[in-house]
Amino acid sequence: MxxxxxxxxxxxxxxxxxxxxxxxxxxxxxxxxMKTRHDYILDRFSPARSPNLDNVTTAWTNVGMERYVVNSLVVVTSAVALLLLIGSMAGFALSHLRFRGSRALFLGCLAALFVPFQVIMVPLARIMADGRLMDTYAGLILAYVAQFLPFTIFLMTSYYTGIPGEIVDAARIDGNTVYGVYRRVMLPMGRSALLSAGILNALFCWNDVLISLLMMPSPEHRTLMVGVTSLRGQYSDDIPVFASGVLIAALPVLVLYLFFQRQIADGVTAGSTKG
CATH class of the missing domain: 1.20.5 (Single alpha-helices involved in coiled-coils or other helix-helix interfaces)
Known part of the structure; x- marks a missing residue:
């Protein structure tokens, strides 16, 4: 005892x-x-004497954090939707549809997980520039999909492999096409993995700085994390405003994790252990 x-x-x-x-x-x-600039200079670590939201208001309105939040929401929502659609289809195909080269294709996706973005950033920038996708929402969304799709495919394939093939065979006997099996069987049964993949990809895209900084050079197209990074130079002498920007960027991620922490853990565990 x-x-x-x-x-x-x-x-x-x-x-x-x-x-x-x-x-x-x-x-x-x-x-x-919550501190004023004067209080912060006097003592950085003491509790705020008169807590207020003036710095948060300044960061939201004067600095342009509102625009950065909108940019991030548009890009992250679109990228996650594409990742889940393509990743779930690929996971179903690689786990239950036998075709020549399926094993090699899965191993290629697995190998892509170990390739750092810094290795491909120059070729990617040249391809996007040639396609006139630099400094556009579409270009950044496609860059996120290309970067995080291997992880999504791996997670969905691992999860779908744990679903017995007899269920797929029974659905085909009932007259479903391959698309019908995917829509009526695989999507409902893979909800936990889809939720996990969606949340994790949303966190990856939301917290990204390097890809967004490369693809979105214009200030008006910056995502939230790049905007917060730029605050460090603009407000190096006003740390409370900079801290307010960091707080605005961190709160959505914190709220998302607090509400979906069990789904994240369950989805990752299921996707990594089944099959």
Missing amino acids: RGSRAGRWVVAIPMAALALATIYPLVFTTNVA
Whole structure:
């Protein structure tokens, strides 16, 4: 009994320290955002004397964070929708439709997971420039799809492999076409994996800086994370405004995780263990 309690403490103490190290930056950023510039200069770490949202209002209106949020929502929503559509179709095909080269194609998608974006960024930029897709929503959406599609295909293929082939055969006997099996059987049965893939891809796209900075050089087309990065140079002498921009960018991600943390864990676990 004592040994089990000691074992729990051995696990609990490091996990509590990790949780504190994770939560503290968010608390510190929120506290700084609530301060005036004068209070921050006097003492960076003390609690805000008179908390207010003036810095958040300044970052939202004067700096243009509202436009950055809209740009991010348009790009992330479109990219995630395409990723789920293509990834689920490819996952179904690679897991249950036998055709020549399917194994090699899956291994190619798996190998693409290990290719850093820095390796392909120059060729990608040249292709996008030749196609007149630089500094456009369509170009950034396609870049996100190209970057995160291998992960989506891998997750969906791993999940769909765990679905017995007899279910697909029974659906075909009932008169369904391949598309009918995908729409009526695979999509409903893969909801947990689709939700997990959608949330993870949304987080990947939302938090991206490098791809967006490469594809969207114009200030009016910047996504939220690139806009927050640019605040560091514009407001290097007004840290509370910069902290407010960081807080605005972090809140959607935090809310998404708080509401869907169980679905993220369940979907990733199911997709990585089935089959």
